[in-house]
Amino acid sequence: MVESDGVGSTTALDELPSEVQVLAPGRHGAQGMVDLDRRQFLDRLLVMGATGLAGALGGGYVLGSAGTAVAAPTTESRSKQKYRYGMVIDTRRCVGCKACMAACKIENKTPPGVYYTMVVEDTRDNEFDRPLFMTKPCFHCEHPPCTKVCPVSATFKREQDGIVVIDYDRCIGCRYCITACPYGARYFDFGENYEFTAKDGAWESVPSPEYGQYRMRVKGDSPIGNVRKCTFCLHLQDKDGKYSKDEGRWPACAKTCTGRAIHFGDFKDSESDVSRLLRERQAVRLKEELGTEPNVYYLL
Amino acid sequence: VEIWLKRLFWTGGTAFLAIGVLGWRDRLTNGQIHAGFGSVIPWGLWVAAYIFFIGLSAGSFLISALAYVFGMKRFESIGRIALFQALITLTLALLTTWVDIGHMGRALNVFAYPNFSSPMAWMIWLYTTYFVLLVVELWFLLRRDLVVGAKGTGFRAKFYSILSLGSHATSDESVVHDRKVVKALATIGVPVAIMFHGGVGALFGVVAARPGWNSGLFPILFLLSALASGGALLMLVSAIFQGGYHRNSETIVALGRLVLGLLVLDVIFQISEYLVAGYGNVPGHVEGLKMMFAGPYWWVFWVWQLVLGTAIPIAILATRKGRSARWASAAGGMIALGFIGVRLNIVIPALATEEIQGLTNAVDSSRISTQYFPSLMEWSVTLGIVGLGLLLFGLGEYLLPVDAEEVSHVSA
Numbered sequence: 001m002v003e004s005d006g007v008g009s010t011t012a013l014d015e016l017p018s019e020v021q022v023l024a025p026g027r028h029g030a031q032g033m034v035d036l037d038r039r040q041f042l043d044r045l046l047v048m049g050a051t052g053l054a055g056a057l058g059g060g061y062v063l064g065s066a067g068t069a070v071a072a073p074t075t076e077s078r079s080k081q082k083y084r085y086g087m088v089i090d091t092r093r094c095v096g097c098k099a100c101m102a103a104c105k106i107e108n109k110t111p112p113g114v115y116y117t118m119v120v121e122d123t124r125d126n127e128f129d130r131p132l133f134m135t136k137p138c139f140h141c142e143h144p145p146c147t148k149v150c151p152v153s154a155t156f157k158r159e160q161d162g163i164v165v166i167d168y169d170r171c172i173g174c175r176y177c178i179t180a181c182p183y184g185a186r187y188f189d190f191g192e193n194y195e196f197t198a199k200d201g202a203w204e205s206v207p208s209p210e211y212g213q214y215r216m217r218v219k220g221d222s223p224i225g226n227v228r229k230c231t232f233c234l235h236l237q238d239k240d241g242k243y244s245k246d247e248g249r250w251p252a253c254a255k256t257c258t259g260r261a262i263h264f265g266d267f268k269d270s271e272s273d274v275s276r277l278l279r280e281r282q283a284v285r286l287k288e289e290l291g292t293e294p295n296v297y298y299l300l
Numbered sequence: 301v302e303i304w305l306k307r308l309f310w311t312g313g314t315a316f317l318a319i320g321v322l323g324w325r326d327r328l329t330n331g332q333i334h335a336g337f338g339s340v341i342p343w344g345l346w347v348a349a350y351i352f353f354i355g356l357s358a359g360s361f362l363i364s365a366l367a368y369v370f371g372m373k374r375f376e377s378i379g380r381i382a383l384f385q386a387l388i389t390l391t392l393a394l395l396t397t398w399v400d401i402g403h404m405g406r407a408l409n410v411f412a413y414p415n416f417s418s419p420m421a422w423m424i425w426l427y428t429t430y431f432v433l434l435v436v437e438l439w440f441l442l443r444r445d446l447v448v449g450a451k452g453t454g455f456r457a458k459f460y461s462i463l464s465l466g467s468h469a470t471s472d473e474s475v476v477h478d479r480k481v482v483k484a485l486a487t488i489g490v491p492v493a494i495m496f497h498g499g500v501g502a503l504f505g506v507v508a509a510r511p512g513w514n515s516g517l518f519p520i521l522f523l524l525s526a527l528a529s530g531g532a533l534l535m536l537v538s539a540i541f542q543g544g545y546h547r548n549s550e551t552i553v554a555l556g557r558l559v560l561g562l563l564v565l566d567v568i569f570q571i572s573e574y575l576v577a578g579y580g581n582v583p584g585h586v587e588g589l590k591m592m593f594a595g596p597y598w599w600v601f602w603v604w605q606l607v608l609g610t611a612i613p614i615a616i617l618a619t620r621k622g623r624s625a626r627w628a629s630a631a632g633g634m635i636a637l638g639f640i641g642v643r644l645n646i647v648i649p650a651l652a653t654e655e656i657q658g659l660t661n662a663v664d665s666s667r668i669s670t671q672y673f674p675s676l677m678e679w680s681v682t683l684g685i686v687g688l689g690l691l692l693f694g695l696g697e698y699l700l701p702v703d704a705e706e707v708s709h710v711s712a
Contacts (some may be wrong), residue, residue: 037479112667113666113667115668118662119662120656120658120659121655122658123655134661145507148417149417149419151415151418151421151424152409152421153413154409170402170406171406171600172403172406173401173403173406174420175342176420181509181654181655182508183656184655184656186339187339187667188332188402188667189402190331191332192331192333200338212708220331223647224402228551
């Protein structure tokens with residue numbers, strides 16, 4: 001619905017892809033392009049109208065019936081996004097220790113085969129080059145292709161803070177979203193266990209705090225048989241949806257990062273670390289050509 | 301020979317179903333823990349089987365429409381069996397998708413919580429429409445024969461009287477009315493079948509994250525391959541059932557010509573897809589193709605799909621051999637089987653590429669791997685579904701008056 005302007009990588013933070021800004025005609029400013037801009041404006045207006053209508057028809061019903069889901073947005077927050085959480089990951093500070101992966105596992109108690117973040121190593125062509133490590137959580141895209149394909153609207157982007165979540169009780173486990181995610185951020189819970197989380201293991205009866213639901217993971221029941229993904233540890237948010245680094249309520253990977261490579265914060269707050277880093281450094285996002293507009297940036 | 305083929309059919313069906321029981325028990329008690337797919341290749345044998353079955357269904361329905369919508373008398377004799385085949389293969393397609401989802405008990409969420417932007421949701425809604433349409437159309441097609449059959453004695457008569465749902469009319473006017481309903485339903489069914497099968501192509505085609513799928517050719521390719529595979533299976537089926545290839549020889553040969561044309565068209569589309577992708581040589585796009593041509597399962601493409609499913613049957617159907625119903629029906633069987641390879645190669649290679657380089661090396665997990673071979677449980681479940689299909693088809697063919705000629709014989 002919102003066009004990607006192609007410059008993507010270093011766009012100003014405050015320039016949220018809100019509909020108003022996208023619709024503003026003549027923002028390219030060039031003389032003689034007014035006509036084109038007006039046409040674009042009308043085109044966009046049409047597109048917006050169509051999607052708005054579809055949203056009103058589809059979304060209203062869907063969200064109306066999502067009342068019981070813990071992850072579902074509340075009515076007042078639907079009208080306005082309060083936060084836009086994201087990360088800026090400094091690959092120059094990452095040493096590839098994988099502490100983020102371990103911290104995430106411990107925090108969310110993810111089973112084998114489910115990794116909310118993953119440290120990948122880029123094998124360099126030149127053996128004298130330093131290796132490039134990259135930790136890769138869910139990017140919580142502005143335009144997530146995964147939520148669009150879900151046949152039952154079980155996965156959606158929260159209005160209040162842009163976090164992409166899964167309603168475990170609604171998800172049928174078709175895995176269409178896994179195919180649609182261009183970043184390998186979604187994993188299916190096949191029901192496997194580590195030795196210490198299996199029956200009679202020390203962690204057997206420790207629930208996962210995910211979504212603040214404290215589910216016991218038992219055979220045949222959610223989240224087994226569901227697709228799972230990074231939630232930016234949203235169970236650590238307070239009532240207002242705020243995180244606090246001082247109180248330790250901070251995504252586990254960012255909190256634990258030994259090289260301080262993972263910066264987390266609110267892109268709507270121009271004074272946040274992540275906003276400042278984007279202003280001061282050159283950042284890239286992965287696969288810009290797909291128009292997904294990830295909320296996780298990398299500094300090279 | 302028909303007797304021998306029929307015996308093979310019943311033995312095969314029973315054996316497959318027996319094997320399937322083991323797999324289904326594992327699937328229902330242990331979930332998908334024994335499945336071979338993972339989170340890099342999240343779809344495997346079951347999804348391939350699903351598009352195979354749904355293709356057969358759409359194809360055989362559209363061929364029955366040649367008789368009931370377009371009035372092609374030649375195909376009238378196999379119209380009923382085509383429609384019945386469409387119903388059985390649709391059932392199998394629904395079973396394979398159902399077993400594939402992680403929470404089988406939540407399948408109806410697609411109706412309770414619809415998402416209009418999901419091609420998969422649309423598929424399920426269209427299948428439901430199509431299922432109802434097929435059942436109603438088949439009933440109107442068989443109605444008079446059911447009513448007539450119910451007048452006799454014995455088990456079959458009782459069975460027919462239940463199925464006739466209280467209908468009694470046997471007059472010629474009532475049959476004319478039935479035919480009108482059938483024509484109307486078949487006419488509605490044609491766009492529905494095109495929509496849902498083109499839609500399955502779109503289900504894959506819209507996934508921009510998977511360049512191997514993300515092609516505008518996909519919906520068209522799916523329609524062509526549905527028609528070719530559905531028609532091909534129908535050739536084999538009408539050679540075994542309904543009086544076999546002695547009685548249906550002309551229809552089989554005619555169907556053979558139709559299928560040959562569709563298959564050649566399908567091959568041209570596939571070549572077009574490979575050439576355009578290959579020329580561009582964009583890594584994400586050709587990686588899947590390379591795997592298909594030269595990966596560990598190269599033989600699925602070269603031997604199964606190309607030699608057995610395409611080259612040999614084309615050689616049979618395009619030459620004088622194609623005028624013999626026996627050879628033509630064998631070619632039909634080969635094409636239908638070959639399409640299993642086509643379906644596997646649509647689903648798996650496009651998924652078997654890392655979306656982020658290095659992802660599969662980051663952790664040591666069989667679920668995060670570009671290697672996939674269906675597990676024993678997956679094979680067994682699939683065989684069970686095939687077996688069930690064979691038995692359902694055999695029973696229906698035996699019990700229902702789906703044999704149009706035999707019936708017209710009686711009424712004449």
